[in-house]
Amino acid sequence: MKVSVIAVILALCLTCTSAAKEATKKTKKPKLYVPQIDCDVKAGKIINPEFIAKCPPGCQDVKYRVYGTDIYASFSSVCGAAIHSGIIDSSGGKILVQKVAGHSGYKGSFSNGIRSLSLPRWRESFIVSEGKPRKGVTYPPTLEYSSSKSSTVKSGETFRKDYRTTPIPSLTTQVTTTTPAPTTTATEPINVTPKPTAPLMTTRTTTTTAAVKPRPPVHRVRDIGSSSVHPAYSSVAAAASRQIQAVQGRGQNQALRGTSTYASNRNVPRATTGLQRQEPVAAFRKPAGPPLNLGFSSKEELNPKPLEPVSQGNPNCKVDLSFLIDGSWSIGKRRFQIQKQFLSDVSQALDIGIAGPLMGIIQYGDDPSTEFNLKTYANSRDLRNAIEKISQKGGLSNVGRALSFVNKNFFSDANGNRGGAPNVAIVMVDGWPTDKVEEASRLARESGINIFFVTIEAADENEKQNVIEPNFVDKAVCRTNGFYSINVPSWFSLHKVVQLLVKRVCDTDRLACSKTCLNSADIGFVIDGSSSVGTGNFRTLLQFVANISKEFEISDTDTRIGAVQYTYEQRLEFGFDKYSTKQDVLNAIKRINYWSGGTSTGEAINYASEHLFSKSKPNKRKIMILITDGRSYDDVRVPAMTAHQNGVIAYSIGIAWAAQDELEAIATDPDKEHSFFVDEFDNLYKFVSKIIQNICTEFNSQPRN
Numbered sequence: 001m002k003v004s005v006i007a008v009i010l011a012l013c014l015t016c017t018s019a020a021k022e023a024t025k026k027t028k029k030p031k032l033y034v035p036q037i038d039c040d041v042k043a044g045k046i047i048n049p050e051f052i053a054k055c056p057p058g059c060q061d062v063k064y065r066v067y068g069t070d071i072y073a074s075f076s077s078v079c080g081a082a083i084h085s086g087i088i089d090s091s092g093g094k095i096l097v098q099k100v101a102g103h104s105g106y107k108g109s110f111s112n113g114i115r116s117l118s119l120p121r122w123r124e125s126f127i128v129s130e131g132k133p134r135k136g137v138t139y140p141p142t143l144e145y146s147s148s149k150s151s152t153v154k155s156g157e158t159f160r161k162d163y164r165t166t167p168i169p170s171l172t173t174q175v176t177t178t179t180p181a182p183t184t185t186a187t188e189p190i191n192v193t194p195k196p197t198a199p200l201m202t203t204r205t206t207t208t209t210a211a212v213k214p215r216p217p218v219h220r221v222r223d224i225g226s227s228s229v230h231p232a233y234s235s236v237a238a239a240a241s242r243q244i245q246a247v248q249g250r251g252q253n254q255a256l257r258g259t260s261t262y263a264s265n266r267n268v269p270r271a272t273t274g275l276q277r278q279e280p281v282a283a284f285r286k287p288a289g290p291p292l293n294l295g296f297s298s299k300e301e302l303n304p305k306p307l308e309p310v311s312q313g314n315p316n317c318k319v320d321l322s323f324l325i326d327g328s329w330s331i332g333k334r335r336f337q338i339q340k341q342f343l344s345d346v347s348q349a350l351d352i353g354i355a356g357p358l359m360g361i362i363q364y365g366d367d368p369s370t371e372f373n374l375k376t377y378a379n380s381r382d383l384r385n386a387i388e389k390i391s392q393k394g395g396l397s398n399v400g401r402a403l404s405f406v407n408k409n410f411f412s413d414a415n416g417n418r419g420g421a422p423n424v425a426i427v428m429v430d431g432w433p434t435d436k437v438e439e440a441s442r443l444a445r446e447s448g449i450n451i452f453f454v455t456i457e458a459a460d461e462n463e464k465q466n467v468i469e470p471n472f473v474d475k476a477v478c479r480t481n482g483f484y485s486i487n488v489p490s491w492f493s494l495h496k497v498v499q500l501l502v503k504r505v506c507d508t509d510r511l512a513c514s515k516t517c518l519n520s521a522d523i524g525f526v527i528d529g530s531s532s533v534g535t536g537n538f539r540t541l542l543q544f545v546a547n548i549s550k551e552f553e554i555s556d557t558d559t560r561i562g563a564v565q566y567t568y569e570q571r572l573e574f575g576f577d578k579y580s581t582k583q584d585v586l587n588a589i590k591r592i593n594y595w596s597g598g599t600s601t602g603e604a605i606n607y608a609s610e611h612l613f614s615k616s617k618p619n620k621r622k623i624m625i626l627i628t629d630g631r632s633y634d635d636v637r638v639p640a641m642t643a644h645q646n647g648v649i650a651y652s653i654g655i656a657w658a659a660q661d662e663l664e665a666i667a668t669d670p671d672k673e674h675s676f677f678v679d680e681f682d683n684l685y686k687f688v689s690k691i692i693q694n695i696c697t698e699f700n701s702q703p704r705n
Helices: 002-027 078-084 231-249 329-350 380-388 399-410 438-446 472-476 491-506 535-549 582-590 601-611 637-645 660-666 681-700
Strands: 050-055 071-073 093-103 122-130 200-207 276-284 320-326 358-364 369-372 423-430 449-456 485-488 521-528 560-566 570-574 621-628 648-655 675-678
Touching (some): 320 329, 320 399, 329 358, 329 380, 329 423, 399 423, 399 438, 399 449, 399 472, 438 449, 438 472, 449 472, 449 491, 485 491, 521 535, 521 601, 535 582, 535 621, 535 681, 560 601, 601 621, 601 637, 621 681, 637 660, 648 660, 660 675
Parallel strands (some): 320 423, 449 485, 521 560
Antiparallel strands (some): 071 122, 093 122, 200 276, 560 570
16 A cells, blocks of 8 residues: 555656656747858858858968958958957857948958958948847848858758749639538639539529638739730630530539639739628539530640740840939939830840849939849849839939949849849939939949949030039949940930940940959069078068969959069069969969079069060059069169050069169059068068058059040
8 A cells, every 4th residue: 555655656746847847848948040151151142131150160261361350341251250350269159240331441450360451442341249149139040142052951951042033823723612511612723524423503602701711812923914814824714715605505604603714913802701602503413425625635634834934144244234213303204114115125135034134223313222133033024024113203313322322232242243243333314413423433433333324315505504513424434435325315216225235234345344453453473582582481472472362353354363483593483374263373372482592683574574464464454563682683773664664563572681772663653652661571461451452542543534
């Protein structure tokens, strides 16, 4: 008896303990899953405006570039910036990242073992803080990337970003049936052969007020024409219609109510939500003859032909295009419709697609607003339908404000900017702007945006006094050579310039504003390999060369790198056409062997001009960076002057015993922007960001003709 009592007590204790554990589990807060990112992931490639992520160990490597201090440019390594700011160390850890607006300048600094670089400006920034959730903010368990890269969540599901396309509908037919059971209205696919079960009865329905499950909504597709039936299924619908009419002719009233049709986007949603009372009208039994024929054999499933594949776009015109359309009151409703038709014609001529051009639209008046961005539509058909639905917003013609908006907001990774495609902004202007465009245009051009202007009914001689900024087109466009501007005398002749505009936009070789300071140069390093340098210092010098090189976008069509080493003699280490990737260039720099000998800097400049810069491409800026640690045994002035006359921009870097007068003679004017001196090799790194900044400043200040 005692044993039984003890057993019961133990069982009750175990039950209570188990229940307490279950209650504790239920009250626990759900654990926040933090996605892990790689060291090379840049903030601009992640769409989420705010997120928590985990960095792995080892992200302090110099190959993970960081731009800025405290506030970082969005193409910086996220984890590298976190180490630089002191949020984590080289062992990794959780961080909180918040996107902020772009800045006009980013200052480099050395902090926590990482040297960040300076940058003149960038369109987007971010800040890093401790990886603790902010109150009231929900953080995603997976990160959304702007490229084809996807992030896998804990359950193993993979998410991928797709371009919007028109879905292919599935054919269904709504049939109202009556059975002995309590009746409700159901939507079912029509069978080829009616079931020989309970007698099928056509009905007249009246709605009563009772609570039942709502019916599934009718599937909707985009309206593609005047008919609500998709062309691919028109023969099926016609056959079904003929069969039903034949049945009705024999006296069966409303045999199949609402036969197989598709609801378009403009249809009004069905309003019947209650229980429907069925009142029999006429019985419809299975006929003795052949089954009802809907255009298929009795064994066929209802499987219509698929839609024709949508074009992937013109691969010879891969550009990211923004149209800035005039929505001001001055344009009027009729001309606004003409403008929309022009956009529709251009989109058709461009052949929009993810492998070709992508197009977004911004409408401006008092303030600009995005109608849709680059990733919203991925074919010309859907884009044209969307253009038709744009309504005029009114207001003034503030073009300058619109250009500023495009520069800061439109060409971002989150909006579908592809990086490898040139950025183009086409501004439509009725008459003239009501604000100034020069400063906003300059900033947009420096960001690599190719600005075109299409002006319609421009100011005549009597109206020019009303224009706020004379010659606003030349102040705004990418180049003032006439390629980027089209003047149309009347709105009614706008259609005549469709092909001309498309041809110019697709001529990517002439989109000069896509060329930036980092992707449009042939850079030749002329390296002193004399005996006074020494083996250890020579390796430090090569690291300096590599640090400068890695800041540029290197390929056979972007920036190219070459190198010459000299003593009394000269040696071409590699030419501009030798390596076409950044990693190959950096490996080649690392493999350069120290030569040792005298110092003939003048002959080295002549040699570089003949064997290196003579092979430079005509559309490239020729930049020579000469590094020496002593006075030359020969004259440097005449060779340097000859190089300058041949279009070579020369930078001179002197170390230790280098002669200041020779450095100034070698450098392009002004000397203070192109000549640098350090007292020892270990301090060379201090001038990397300054040299890059000067190269970019000089590039952005060049004439636009």
